[in-house]
Amino acid sequence: MFKTLDDLDPEQRVLVRLDLNSPVEDGDVQDNRRFDRHAETVRELAEAGHRVVLMAHQGRPGGDDFVSLEQHADILASHIDRDVGFVADTYGDDAIAAIDALDAGEVLLLENTRMCDEELPEEDPEVKADTEFVQSLAEHVDAYVNDAYSAAHRSHASLVGFPLVLPAYAGRVMQTEYEANSAIATREFDGQVTMVVGGTKATDVIDVMNNLGEKVDQFLLGGIAGELFLRAAGNDVGFDLEGMDFFDDQWEENRETIESLLDERGDQIKLAVDLAYEDETDDRGEIAVANITEKDRAYLDVGSMTVDEYDPIIRDSEAVFVKGALGLFEDERFAVGTTGVLRAIAETDCFSVVGGGDTSRAIEMYGMDEDDFGHVSIAGGAYIRALTGAPLAGVEALQQD
Numbered sequence: 001m002f003k004t005l006d007d008l009d010p011e012q013r014v015l016v017r018l019d020l021n022s023p024v025e026d027g028d029v030q031d032n033r034r035f036d037r038h039a040e041t042v043r044e045l046a047e048a049g050h051r052v053v054l055m056a057h058q059g060r061p062g063g064d065d066f067v068s069l070e071q072h073a074d075i076l077a078s079h080i081d082r083d084v085g086f087v088a089d090t091y092g093d094d095a096i097a098a099i100d101a102l103d104a105g106e107v108l109l110l111e112n113t114r115m116c117d118e119e120l121p122e123e124d125p126e127v128k129a130d131t132e133f134v135q136s137l138a139e140h141v142d143a144y145v146n147d148a149y150s151a152a153h154r155s156h157a158s159l160v161g162f163p164l165v166l167p168a169y170a171g172r173v174m175q176t177e178y179e180a181n182s183a184i185a186t187r188e189f190d191g192q193v194t195m196v197v198g199g200t201k202a203t204d205v206i207d208v209m210n211n212l213g214e215k216v217d218q219f220l221l222g223g224i225a226g227e228l229f230l231r232a233a234g235n236d237v238g239f240d241l242e243g244m245d246f247f248d249d250q251w252e253e254n255r256e257t258i259e260s261l262l263d264e265r266g267d268q269i270k271l272a273v274d275l276a277y278e279d280e281t282d283d284r285g286e287i288a289v290a291n292i293t294e295k296d297r298a299y300l301d302v303g304s305m306t307v308d309e310y311d312p313i314i315r316d317s318e319a320v321f322v323k324g325a326l327g328l329f330e331d332e333r334f335a336v337g338t339t340g341v342l343r344a345i346a347e348t349d350c351f352s353v354v355g356g357g358d359t360s361r362a363i364e365m366y367g368m369d370e371d372d373f374g375h376v377s378i379a380g381g382a383y384i385r386a387l388t389g390a391p392l393a394g395v396e397a398l399q400q401d
């Protein structure tokens with residue numbers, strides 16, 4: 001495990017890595033649950049009287065969303081009800097002067113870490129610890145806190161360099177995400193463990209099945225990934241709408257693996273029994289998979305009979321994990337599968353984790369209460385890595401003493 005804020009000495013100058021990476025629309029940074037979650041860690045540190053220096057990234061160089069963190073400071077301030085100062089510098093003289101000027105309980109956000117050349121190349125922690133970026137900031141603080149679980153799969157300077165040169169602690173988001181997302185691999189559950197898998201990437205689903213096949217009793221499939229499994233089971237599905245390229249490459253690359261998974265784990269894998277499509281009048285139409293005779297249309301959701309089959313399995317489960325949506329839920333007509341399983345989870349007392357950036361968005365889009373779920377992850381790439389047993393560089397860096 002790692003040390004947490006409970007182990008931090010009083011009155012520290014603390015350098016804290018958050019993940020405030022957010023959607024940016026027409027240059028405007030959009031508020032989202034990452035701010036709300038990290039607010040807990042920042043508020044706790046400020047209220048305890050520490051001097052709080054925050055680091056975060058936004059986008060990648062060259063992208064439209066590669067912008068300054070100035071707006072992030074204001075959004076974060078609104079979540080913690082106290083000022084968040086901002087300095088447009090990552091580790092130069094201006095940044096250092098602002099850090100040195102902090103009083104107890106004050107909060108300062110530094111500029112986008114990815115504006116510093118030493119941040120991004122994926123390198124070993126030892127190399128990152130040796131950078132001017134890490135060495136300069138480390139001289140002006142007493143401790144490092146990593147709260148950025150959702151960026152912990154990156155071996156970037158602000159995530160893996162500091163634990164080698166400063167006493168390092170996990171923030172509250174890091175702690176909660178790590179515990180919940182590792183639970184499926186590390187916890188023993190008495191009853192049935194169910195995993196809902198969908199989304200667009202077949203390899204995610206394959207990797208999850210390969211890694212968690214012994215832990216999970218039932219995999220409930222949907223989405224594009226589920227359709228690829230239906231195709232491997234002999235059904236004429238997998239039609240790409242114009243401008244989309246979900247099926248052909250994935251089919252070529254994964255067909256054999258999917259066929260052998262169906263062979264080896266067929267008893268554990270539940271596939272959709274009906275699918276939904278856009279009919280001639282732009283309404284939702286549904287068809288039983290058994291009645292599909294031609295690959296002539298795109299399916300955008302699992303059907304209602306499938307939801308009726310999945311619902312009791314979820315209600316009988318001791319733990320349910322969700323990775324990926326069962327349909328194109330952003331369009332209300334095709335949200336039946338995704339909201340159906342989420343509602344079943346919300347209405348039962350099972351231990352539950354819902355992850356994946358897109359899937360977890362369905363919870364707020366359709367007015368569900370986050371408190372009805374065990375844990376709603378703010379991680380995308382890091383969540384799938386946790387489920388597939390891949391290491392997280394940022395977590396490993398925190399765990400070494």
Ligand SMILES: Nc1ncnc2c1ncn2[C@@H]1O[C@H](COP(=O)(O)OP(=O)(O)O)[C@@H](O)[C@H]1O
Binds near residue numbers: 200223324328356
């Ligand atoms: N049948 C489908 N057709 C088109 N898009 C789909 C379909 N099923 C799921 N999706 C899309 O998959 C996205 C989620 O995929 P993915 O990125 O794999 O999961 P997550 O973001 O939850 O990790 C959703 O935004 C949803 O619109």
Ligand SMILES: O=C(OP(=O)(O)O)[C@H](O)COP(=O)(O)O
Binds near residue numbers: 378
């Ligand atoms: O938003 C993030 O990851 P996610 O898109 O997997 O949720 C993280 O901030 C990591 O960002 P990156 O994928 O640009 O390294």
